Amino acid sequence: MNLQKERRNTLLSLRNVGAYYWRRKNYFRRERLWALKNISFDLHQGESLGIIGRNGAGKSTLLQLLAGIIKPDQGTLINHGAQAALLSLQIGFAPHLTGRENAILSGMMLGIQKAEIEAKIDNIIQFSGLGDFFDDPINFYSTGMKARLGFSVAFQLDPDILLIDEILGVGDAEFREKSSTQMREKIRSNKTIILVSHSARTVEQLCDRAVWIENGTTMEEGDTATVLQSYEKFLKKHG
Amino acid sequence: MLTPHYFDLILYKAYADLRSEAEKTYIGFLWWILDPIIFMSIFYIVFGLLLKRGTEDFIPFLLIGLVVWRWFQNTVSHGANTILINRGLMRQVYLPKIIFPIVVILIDLTKFAFVFILLLIYLWIEGFPIGISYFALPILLTIQLILIIALTCFAAALVPFLPDLKILIDHALHILFFLSGIFFAGSSIPEQYQFYFYLNPMASIIEGYREILMYNQWPNGYALLVIGSLSLLGIVGSYRLLEHYDHVYPKIAI
Numbered sequence: 001m002n003l004q005k006e007r008r009n010t011l012l013s014l015r016n017v018g019a020y021y022w023r024r025k026n027y028f029r030r031e032r033l034w035a036l037k038n039i040s041f042d043l044h045q046g047e048s049l050g051i052i053g054r055n056g057a058g059k060s061t062l063l064q065l066l067a068g069i070i071k072p073d074q075g076t077l078i079n080h081g082a083q084a085a086l087l088s089l090q091i092g093f094a095p096h097l098t099g100r101e102n103a104i105l106s107g108m109m110l111g112i113q114k115a116e117i118e119a120k121i122d123n124i125i126q127f128s129g130l131g132d133f134f135d136d137p138i139n140f141y142s143t144g145m146k147a148r149l150g151f152s153v154a155f156q157l158d159p160d161i162l163l164i165d166e167i168l169g170v171g172d173a174e175f176r177e178k179s180s181t182q183m184r185e186k187i188r189s190n191k192t193i194i195l196v197s198h199s200a201r202t203v204e205q206l207c208d209r210a211v212w213i214e215n216g217t218t219m220e221e222g223d224t225a226t227v228l229q230s231y232e233k234f235l236k237k238h239g
Numbered sequence: 240m241l242t243p244h245y246f247d248l249i250l251y252k253a254y255a256d257l258r259s260e261a262e263k264t265y266i267g268f269l270w271w272i273l274d275p276i277i278f279m280s281i282f283y284i285v286f287g288l289l290l291k292r293g294t295e296d297f298i299p300f301l302l303i304g305l306v307v308w309r310w311f312q313n314t315v316s317h318g319a320n321t322i323l324i325n326r327g328l329m330r331q332v333y334l335p336k337i338i339f340p341i342v343v344i345l346i347d348l349t350k351f352a353f354v355f356i357l358l359l360i361y362l363w364i365e366g367f368p369i370g371i372s373y374f375a376l377p378i379l380l381t382i383q384l385i386l387i388i389a390l391t392c393f394a395a396a397l398v399p400f401l402p403d404l405k406i407l408i409d410h411a412l413h414i415l416f417f418l419s420g421i422f423f424a425g426s427s428i429p430e431q432y433q434f435y436f437y438l439n440p441m442a443s444i445i446e447g448y449r450e451i452l453m454y455n456q457w458p459n460g461y462a463l464l465v466i467g468s469l470s471l472l473g474i475v476g477s478y479r480l481l482e483h484y485d486h487v488y489p490k491i492a493i
Contacts, residue, residue, distance in 0.1 A: 191280075
């Protein structure tokens, strides 16, 4: 089992990665805000890697880095040719357009080819359960209906590495159950996934390995049980 | 940087924004025609009727200037802000930033096309026939387009670093509005200022349209060649700039 894992292809390698934001201090000066200071871990093909840490630990910045939205300002991030994408719900939605138009626009922004999203449109209608409302402008939708559409589109995304930020299920109770089940299935499948969460329970249920980050720094990387143990010990101490 | 997928996205996003804008009002896309007509009527009333700037053919002279100027001003002004206002989007998904100004350029180009066709129809009705010089019209339109692309992309690349620039750009456009020969001919200003007047590329471009559409004359090829070449350089420079800061824009917090 261990040997098998060793032979798996490494898709991403992060070594001492740091990244900063610009924050304006006064009229003439901006200061660097290091959201990530020293992050190191590897991602292997087919695994579900959990990234755990408290609020403000740098999880969102790390996701932006992994999704190629920003680049590291120090250290190295080696991508061995894999395409990574962040599962973003309702991205680019425009209120006056129909569900169908928003599905195409949002899908294309996520990186899905136009022909591919058009071919999947029936799946999206079916999964969202929007029926005839699909061709109505989404400003007539309830919040729950928008959530259904957003999830159904984003769920079609199938990159080499899928990055998931916290959210598993969305919408009203019924759809939350359905979307959460689908998402869990996808995470447990052979797909390569990075799941970011502050909940130890979620990571425990869904991830093969875990990385714990605190204050922009990797504290521990390893199998889920061991890392979570250290994380929870730390939480008890620091609240 | 721009794969075929992103070209599809640019087209679809421009279509979506145009449709979205039309859906926001009762008469929708009719506003793209009505809005400039109202705008131009105001100038017609003030300069054509009240001030009686009685030169011959002043109304077509004025309308040509206003129509092509508005295309220029609207695109640059809308485009300058576009990367800044899409910050939320670019923090959730990677998109090459040049997409944003190009979408704005396409949207304003579409609106301009409607108004420009109306202008041509008006001129034909007024008795300005299609002459041989119309062959130069596509070239002139292309040169104005690449000038617009260059300036819009350049402004869009800089404004996220210095949002105050957007206000200065709008004021600069306002000054140029009065200095581009929309209300007067370049030949009517004192000789010693003419050199400076023609440093403004829109002055030569507007004059070019009048040569073609009203007087059946070839526009000043030399001036257009200079404007076209410099604009192409500007496009290359702006593209480089946008590419260089492609991963920096999502990091700027204002």
